Amino acid sequence: MTSAATTSPLDVLHDVFGYDEFRGQQQGVVDQIVGGGDAVVLMPTGGGKSLCYQIPSLVRPGAGVVISPLIALMADQVTALENLGVRAAYLNSTLDFEEAQNVERALLDGELDLLYLAPERLVLPRTMALLERAQVALFAIDEAHCVSQWGHDFRSDYLGLGVLAERFPDVPRIALTATATPATHAELTERLHLGEAQHFVASFDRPNITYRIEPKQSGRSQLINFITTEHSGDSGIVYCLSRRGVEQLSEALVARGINALPYHAGLPSEVRADHQARFLREDGVVMVATIAFGMGIDKPDVRFVAHLDLPRSVEGYYQETGRAGRDGLPADAWMVYGLGDVVSQRRLIESGDGDSTYQRRAMSHLDSMLALCETVDCRRVQLLRYFDEESAPCGNCDTCITPPVTWDATVAVQKLLSAVIRLDRERGQRFGSGQVIDVLRGNDNERSRAADHESLSVWGIGEDLSETQWKTVVRQVLARGLLESHGDYGVLVVGEDAGPVLRNEVEVSLRVDPIKKSGSKKAGAKRRGGPEVELGTADTALFEALRSWRADQAKEQSVPAYVVFPDATLYGIVEAKPNSINELGKVSGVGLKKLERYGPGVLEVLESSTG
Incomplete structure (x- = not known):
């Protein structure tokens, strides 16, 4: 796609991404950046943060430069954009010299719309010199909470990003994160020199996620029961505290017929890469992982995130659970928690290398997490309050569905x-x-x-x-x-x-801890926030036929299935049952490039399935 200053953001939204209107504060952010201003964006996972810099990158002259800590995911992010007709590339250590030179040449020749860089790559003198020779549309700093030592995922590499304000004073910058308390928000603004930026703080609520925390009795058995009775065949993520726990649990799930894979920093890099690729590209994979896995995972159809060990902070918990239901469809955030979790987490803090200030901060984070676990009130109210947002009881967490005694x-x-x-x-x-x-x-x-x-x-x-x-x-x-x-x-x-x-x-x-009978499913859960996905027999068959067609397309192209179409778009196709290319183009999520590429195949599936 050729960037042009005359291109309308709304036209790009429709023609490239297949959506008719912006959501929430997206348009305000886009207008701010397109106009040359800076922005700090706090928006929940699944809230559409990426469009806030992708669309301005396609509207403003030059290439948008995206700083991301996620080298392992850059290739998939670029592939997804290329599938939309966007000229995207990345520069990182996975490229050989010739490949990197080709990307640099494309940038200098004006043949890129978006370029992804890791923070440690950006601050290299060679990279800075390259960017000063190129036409840069904007700088997008993703996962911006990483710059804050108040946050849960501090990365020292991010500390050098403040230099962008000095070296490129006329290029708009946008910092984005899904998790930031007021303290984290203030620190990232200061460290990135965004004092003059406009701030966009969206609601942190993810209404399609049901939050559930259960007393830990036999955690492994409880998890297996949860997956087999409520999420059989679904994609999900299970977080454990230790590498050993990850491997043992993964083996136990596989033994019970669950398609599970382990992921932790101790595995060889090629194994981690293979398991991550399988999770992204196959349906129904359950990733059992330490917190080394997950940041920036752009898989929209994760139907559950489970914790078998207590997270260290509400921020970490929120970001991890936010990986569920990015497509807006119903999803579960499920956790078991017991006495041993409290003791082990406090012991880890006391025995850590941090000084007294760090330990006090860590204990404060843990206390907030414990308060969320033990509340007798709406979990969502307490969770949002942590991020300085007030709300009414949600009706979609365990304490609302079954009030505690x-x-x-x-x-x-x-x-x-x-x-x-x-x-x-x-x-x-x-x-x-x-x-x-x-x-x-x-x-x-x-x-x-x-x-x-x-x-x-x-x-x-x-x-x-x-x-x-x-x-x-x-x-x-x-x-x-x-x-x-x-x-x-x-x-x-x-x-x-x-x-x-x-x-x-x-x-x-x-x-009073509730007593849940083995094998029982939760009852009376009131889903909210996502589209209805209860399908009749015929529509279910059509949906599965579309999923099968999508799997073939994804395998043929070696891309994740959601890059072809996410589940939410398939549901939209099932609901609309279009019988022409023009009608298919009206379904949310079907842009012009995808309409051209996949339209005939989708209509063929519809025709053969509906007779």
Whole structure:
């Protein structure tokens, strides 16, 4: 496609990308950049951030330069643009000298609309000299939260990007991210020298995602039940804390007939690349990964994101869950969480290399995550509030669908705190939750006999609650800061806020963990935010026929299936049932290039399937 200053952004939106109108604040951002101004854009994953710099790159003279940390994904991003008729390329370490020279020559000759670079590549003197010789339409800094040390994914390579303001003062810049608290927002604005930029902060709400957090009992079994009963054959991502956990879980899922692949930084680079390519290009693959996987993943039909371990922060959790349902169709953010998660995360923070300031910040992030897990109110309200956004209860999270039952746990919490205090003061001993619960329940064991725990006044005072119930109490009390866990063994220590509880000055209400029967599906979930996807028998057959045709096209071109058409567009085709090229062109997501390339094939599938 030839860039021309006279091209209308709305024409580009329709002709290239196949959409009739902008969403939300997209048009405001596009107009700001096309007019030569700078912008800071905070927009949720799936909110259409890429169009905010792609369209101006096609409207303004020159090439848009996109700075992204995602070398492994640049090829797929370029392929997707080329499929739309956009002249795109990337410069990174995967190219040999001749290939890189060809890209540089195309840039200088005005034959590119978009060029992707990694931040460490951008700041090289050779690259800077190249860009100063070229006509640059704009600079887009993607994943801009990486520049902030307040954020969850700081990258030192991003610190050098402030130089763009000095070296290219007349080229508009746009910084984009899907996750930014007010502190992160302020820092990235300062570090990137965007003080004069216009700020566009969209709602962080992803209404098509159902948020669910369940008590961890047998995490692996719970996950297998969740996938097999609710997401059989769907694409999904499962996050684990450790590399070993990733590999073991992946093997367990495969043994149960689930098409799962492992991904973590310890795997050979060629294995990671192969697994990522399969996840992007095949339907129904479940990627089991550490947080090393996922940033910038542009796969729109991920139907669920699951966490088997507690995320370190709400920002990290939000970005990871945001990889589900980018196409706007219903998706699940599912997590299991238990006492061990609280203890292990606090231990990781204490044993880390960070200084006291870092540890306080990390503990603050963790406390916010725990509050989200333990809330009895709408999870979405609490999640959005973290990003400084107020909302009404959503009706599409587990606490809205099935409101939690609470109970007056003041006496139980006082017993727990007293047991921890007595063990410390009268025996000079500190223990993890297991031994404290044994003391409360009066469980006879070798450790208790050796230390004469039976003679403590708190011995057996909690026998009215089961071991599972006490674990629930300990977990929630730790989350509230009434207790703290320290050291490699997670020994319990009374927190600073425990005094008023012990003095009967405040009451403590805790939630009752629901008991979910094995194999049961969630009931009564009210989906919102995405198009209806309940299809009749005939329409289901048509949708599957289109998916099969799409798979053949993708395989033939060696591109991800969504590059041909995402699911949302296929649903649109099924609903419209066009019988001509002109009618097919009216379906959202079908631009002129794709209409020309795929139109006859789609109509042939429709004709053969509908008879």
